[in-house]
Amino acid sequence: METTKKSRNTRGTRASGGTADKIRAAYVDYLLTNGKQPASVYKFCIDLGIKEEAFYSGFGSFDAIEKDIWTSFITKTVTALQSDKAFATFTSRERILSFYYALLEELKNNRSFVLQQIGTFRKPELTPSYLKGFKPVFEEFISSALGQGKSNGEISTRPYIDRIYPQLFWMHFGFILLYWRDDDSAGFEKTDAAVEKSVNLAFDLIGKGALDSAFDFAKFLYQTKK
Amino acid sequence: MKKDTKEFDKIPTTKIQRASKFIATGAKIGTNYLKHYSKRLVNPDTTRDELHNDNARDIYASLSELKGSALKVAQMLSMDKNLLPTAYQQKFAMAQYSAPPLSYPLVVKTFQTYFGKGPNDLFDSFTHQARNAASMGQVHQATLKDKKFAVKIQYPGVADSVKSDLAMVKPIALTMFNLNPAEYDEFIGEVELRMTEETDYVLELKRSVELSEKCKNINGLVFPKYYPELSSQKILTMDWIEGRPLGDFLNEEIVTSSSRHLVTSSSRHIFTSLGQAMWDFYHFQMHRLKAVHADPHPGNFIITPDNQLGIIDFGCVKVIPKDFYGKYFQLMDPRLFDDPKKVEKLFYDLHFIYPDDTAKDKKFFPGTFQQARGIAQSSVSKRRVRLLAEEVFRSIVWIRRRAYEHERASSIEEGEGSTRCDLPEQNIFRSVQPTARP
Numbered sequence: 248m249e250t251t252k253k254s255r256n257t258r259g260t261r262a263s264g265g266t267a268d269k270i271r272a273a274y275v276d277y278l279l280t281n282g283k284q285p286a287s288v289y290k291f292c293i294d295l296g297i298k299e300e301a302f303y304s305g306f307g308s309f310d311a312i313e314k315d316i317w318t319s320f321i322t323k324t325v326t327a328l329q330s331d332k333a334f335a336t337f338t339s340r341e342r343i344l345s346f347y348y349a350l351l352e353e354l355k356n357n358r359s360f361v362l363q364q365i366g367t368f369r370k371p372e373l374t375p376s377y378l379k380g381f382k383p384v385f386e387e388f389i390s391s392a393l394g395q396g397k398s399n400g401e402i403s404t405r406p407y408i409d410r411i412y413p414q415l416f417w418m419h420f421g422f423i424l425l426y427w428r429d430d431d432s433a434g435f436e437k438t439d440a441a442v443e444k445s446v447n448l449a450f451d452l453i454g455k456g457a458l459d460s461a462f463d464f465a466k467f468l469y470q471t472k473k
Numbered sequence: 474m475k476k477d478t479k480e481f482d483k484i485p486t487t488k489i490q491r492a493s494k495f496i497a498t499g500a501k502i503g504t505n506y507l508k509h510y511s512k513r514l515v516n517p518d519t520t521r522d523e524l525h526n527d528n529a530r531d532i533y534a535s536l537s538e539l540k541g542s543a544l545k546v547a548q549m550l551s552m553d554k555n556l557l558p559t560a561y562q563q564k565f566a567m568a569q570y571s572a573p574p575l576s577y578p579l580v581v582k583t584f585q586t587y588f589g590k591g592p593n594d595l596f597d598s599f600t601h602q603a604r605n606a607a608s609m610g611q612v613h614q615a616t617l618k619d620k621k622f623a624v625k626i627q628y629p630g631v632a633d634s635v636k637s638d639l640a641m642v643k644p645i646a647l648t649m650f651n652l653n654p655a656e657y658d659e660f661i662g663e664v665e666l667r668m669t670e671e672t673d674y675v676l677e678l679k680r681s682v683e684l685s686e687k688c689k690n691i692n693g694l695v696f697p698k699y700y701p702e703l704s705s706q707k708i709l710t711m712d713w714i715e716g717r718p719l720g721d722f723l724n725e726e727i728v729t730s731s732s733r734h735l736v737t738s739s740s741r742h743i744f745t746s747l748g749q750a751m752w753d754f755y756h757f758q759m760h761r762l763k764a765v766h767a768d769p770h771p772g773n774f775i776i777t778p779d780n781q782l783g784i785i786d787f788g789c790v791k792v793i794p795k796d797f798y799g800k801y802f803q804l805m806d807p808r809l810f811d812d813p814k815k816v817e818k819l820f821y822d823l824h825f826i827y828p829d830d831t832a833k834d835k836k837f838f839p840g841t842f843q844q845a846r847g848i849a850q851s852s853v854s855k856r857r858v859r860l861l862a863e864e865v866f867r868s869i870v871w872i873r874r875r876a877y878e879h880e881r882a883s884s885i886e887e888g889e890g891s892t893r894c895d896l897p898e899q900n901i902f903r904s905v906q907p908t909a910r911p
């Protein structure tokens with residue numbers, strides 16, 4: 248397992264066990280204390296008292312550490328949700344809501360780190376490098392929740408369009424994240440309200456409703472017009 | 474840290490949407506006035522009642538879409554009956570404050586924030602869906618062993634939105650309800666204070682426990698027990714009171730007794746005992762506790778299966794200032810009017826008259842007041858009281874209120890219109906009648 252290269256996923260880093268945790272903690276500490284990445288892996292390893300080799304067996308670079316931390320946020324969240332018995336009984340809407348709440352809770356525990364990371368985030372339409380491992384897990388979770396919604400009729404099936412729903416939710420997550428960043432209410436309750444309202448809106452839009460009827464009607468007019 | 478991410482940087486969508494809602498309403502009201510005046514051209518007898526009805530409908534429709542504090546203001550304006558023309562009152566009396574429902578995950582999250590546990594860990598069962606809307610939140614039913622609980626949960630962020638919502642209501646209220654700005658500011662300041670208090674469940678818990686403890690000896694009343702260990706800033710747990718809300722109860726009773734004049738003796742008995750309980754409840758608060766349950770909304774009174782009156786929701790309590798109480802009830806002393814100087818001073822003190830009022834108003838007011846008192850006390854024909862009341866409506870808010878109360882009170886004595894949800898207010902004022910009678 249030690250040979251797993253550069254650890255693209257959490258499983259890889261978990262293999263290096265305690266050292267990886269130590270590196271992560273030390274890195275976050277350095278980042279938050281100094282406001283920037285350490286000068287070099289060499290210096291970082293000396294300060295931490297480990298060999299450079301040990302560092303590279305866990306992570307390829309400092310950016311890889313950041314990516315790994317972000318991925319751990321979401322995998323922890325998903326695991327926690329799936330281990331909850333009640334979760335299986337939830338509707339699609341409730342699954343996504345509880346996912347957001349749990350994820351925000353996780354981010355809240357690491358708010359300084361998260362703020363440090365997204366503070367420099369300028370273009371929400373582009374996925375920053377540290378979210379590269381986070382995004383697939385996110386989209387997978389959303390797809391499975393939406394799939395469940397489709398099978399029970401909560402979400403209407405719209406050919407072609409419904410394939411991009413996960414991407415739309417990804418952008419929605421970007422919105423939530425930036426909203427949360429600037430939220431100064433006690434306990435971030437405004438973010439809670441924003442999540443609640445925006446997810447409700449999203450589900451009203453992707454559920455059966457006016458949109459489908461409008462489309463159906465337009466199609467009918469187009470087809471019957473000679 | 475804050476960088477130029479325009480797309481996501483705090484777009485005040487809700488506020489813009491809300492504001493545009495008001496603009497749309499304004500436009501509608503405008504057309505209503507157009508309609509009114511064009512009808513008047515054709516038929517000079519067209520009354521303003523129709524216009525008010527149209528306006529009330531449109532304003533109500535848009536306020537209920539807005540929900541939140543705006544609707545609450547409408548409700549409060551309607552409580553203070555005479556601030557609004559009749560048509561508005563009736564529409565707004567229907568207004569039930571209802572925030573959009575909280576999703577179950579958010580309920581769970583709220584529990585976890587305050588107790589570190591989900592509702593299912595604290596209770597044996599907990600309803601997934603809300604059972605009732607409550608002020609600023611919703612009520613779930615929970616059970617633990619063989620006890621049923623009502624658990625009230627507040628919508629996140631509601632406390633902060635109060636102020637901005639109220640600020641948006643101001644222009645519409647000023648122009649459409651024809652209020653004077655000073656009066657409105659005083660009124661809205663009070664509303665804001667009460668509403669902010671209402672979002673504090675810790676305070677509500679304290680008051681609920683205190684007031685229900687003090688009022689427990691009044692006959693015919695039921696208070697739920699409150700559970701501080703299961704309550705927090707945003708969660709309030711109390712006993713579940715079985716029964717029907719007062720509003721439903723009255724509607725059903727009225728339907729079953731086909732006409733209001735054919736109330737059976739048994740249901741009359743029930744009405745009387747409920748009315749008595751409510752009267753006692755409000756008197757006791759007004760005169761002994763000097764603090765009143767200030768949200769006498771029909772949903773806050775539960776009629777239990779054995780026809781007791783259950784009282785819930787002490788979120789909104791008005792403490793009556795000592796000097797106001799003293800001065801206000803002095804008005805009930807018939808000897809007061811022998812000394813015009815004293816009367817005038819009292820009216821200034823109570824802000825019935827302001828120093829910058831015109832001389833005519835200053836003179837008109839005490840005169841009307843005395844007349845109103847005289848008529849109300851000698852229960853003459855309702856029509857005369859109403860005519861007079863209309864006269865009074867044009868003067869000052871407070872006196873308007875009183876005249877109306879008297880009118881209502883005398884109509885009750887005639888056995889009409891006694892089944893309205895505004896009983897508590899009447900009772901406060903009925904209390905003073907006996908002492909006022911010579």
